[in-house]
Amino acid sequence: MPDFVVRLWGEITRTSRRxxxxxxxxxxxxxxxxxxxxxxxxxxxxxFRISVGxxxxxxxxxxxxxxxxxxxxxxxxxxxxxKGVYDNSCDPxxxxxxxxxxxxxxxxxxxxxxxxxxxxxxxSNPPPSRLVVYMIAFILGxxxxxxxxxxxxxxxxxxxxxxxxxxxxxxxxxxISAVLPAEGKAGTWVMISGQGFETxxxxxxxxxxxxxxxxxxxxxxxxxxxxxLGLAKDSKLDVAVINPGGASVVAxxxxxxLGD
Numbered sequence: 001m002p003d004f005v006v007r008l009w010g011e012i013t014r015t016s017r018r019x020x021x022x023x024x025x026x027x028x029x030x031x032x033x034x035x036x037x038x039x040x041x042x043x044x045x046x047x048f049r050i051s052v053g054x055x056x057x058x059x060x061x062x063x064x065x066x067x068x069x070x071x072x073x074x075x076x077x078x079x080x081x082x083k084g085v086y087d088n089s090c091d092p093x094x095x096x097x098x099x100x101x102x103x104x105x106x107x108x109x110x111x112x113x114x115x116x117x118x119x120x121x122x123x124s125n126p127p128p129s130r131l132v133v134y135m136i137a138f139i140l141g142x143x144x145x146x147x148x149x150x151x152x153x154x155x156x157x158x159x160x161x162x163x164x165x166x167x168x169x170x171x172x173x174x175x176i177s178a179v180l181p182a183e184g185k186a187g188t189w190v191m192i193s194g195q196g197f198e199t200x201x202x203x204x205x206x207x208x209x210x211x212x213x214x215x216x217x218x219x220x221x222x223x224x225x226x227x228x229l230g231l232a233k234d235s236k237l238d239v240a241v242i243n244p245g246g247a248s249v250v251a252x253x254x255x256x257x258l259g260d
Contacts, residue, residue, distance in 0.1 A: 020102045021085050027106045028078050031071060065130055066117050069137040073113020076141020077105035105144075112147050113137030123189040124181060125225075150180070153193045156216035172196045172219070176251040179239050183256035186228040190255065193221045198243040205229075205255050206237035226257070233259040 081102045116137050120128050140147040174196035181190065190210065192203060197219040203210045210224025222241065231237075236253040 016096050016099060017085060020099060023103065024078050024082050024085065031075055031078070035071065065133060066114055069113040069117035069133055070110040072134045072137040073116070073141035074106040074110040076138040077109020080142040081105040108144060109141035112140050112144060116140045116147070120181065124184060125187040126185060153221040156218055156221055174241065174243060174247050174249045176239060176241060176249055179251065179254040182254065183258055184226060185258045186226055186260045188226045189223060190226055191221060191223040192239060192241065195220050197222050197241055200244045202242040204240045206231065206257065228260045229257060230260060231257050
């Protein structure tokens with residue numbers, strides 16, 4: 001390839017990287033400006049509050065948890081985009097193929113934060129603290145691929161996918177890869193992801209089985225409600241899966257019990 005073409009492409013690449021960096025800084029400044037206005041000057045937006053009801057409830061108050069989770073998700077998206085700009089400045093070299101990914105990260109991060117807040121509010125009993133939801137929204141805003149893997153595993157519990165397996169298929173080894181959420185009171189719905197979970201398996205948190213247990217058809221996820229255990233608050237409990245044939249696996253101290 002001629003030298004002038006190589007130099008021209010290198011200049012385009014450097015320009016694109018600088019543009020993405022400037023875009024991320026701009027979005028970051030906008031996010032912090034919105035946060036400042038939202039918290040420090042509420043009278044600016046108070047006139048634009050939309051009431052829903054009856055009874056009258058203002059949108060900003062009713063959905064503050066979800067709006068703030070979107071903010072933290074967008075912040076996570078900007079942070080991971082800036083990390084990509086830094087990591088790919090020299091080796092491996094910058095690729096313009098990912099420009100749209102960088103431009104979309106604040107928006108996909110905001111959507112991820114919103115979905116995460118909805119899910120964790122729905123499955124937690126009592127509802128999780130706001131700080132926990134915001135932390136989760138930020139982390140998942142930086143980990144888009146892992147978040148959608150989590151959603152896929154959650155969907156498998158409720159969506160029946162007919163298997164199309166070869167006759168000589170060997171069942172996967174039984175293992176536990178994650179427990180979500182990692183803490184909660186009695187009644188909290190917990191999802192255990194992994195592989196090799198068989199229909200009819202027993203899933204325990206501590207010494208007691210999960211209530212209303214559901215296992216995905218492909219054996220990669222199980223979900224159920226934590227029973228009342230009568231244990232001390234903040235007890236760290238093992239999570240166990242026992243298949244009907246006797247095979248079992250235990251994940252040590254994977255769930256913190258917050259009491260009855």
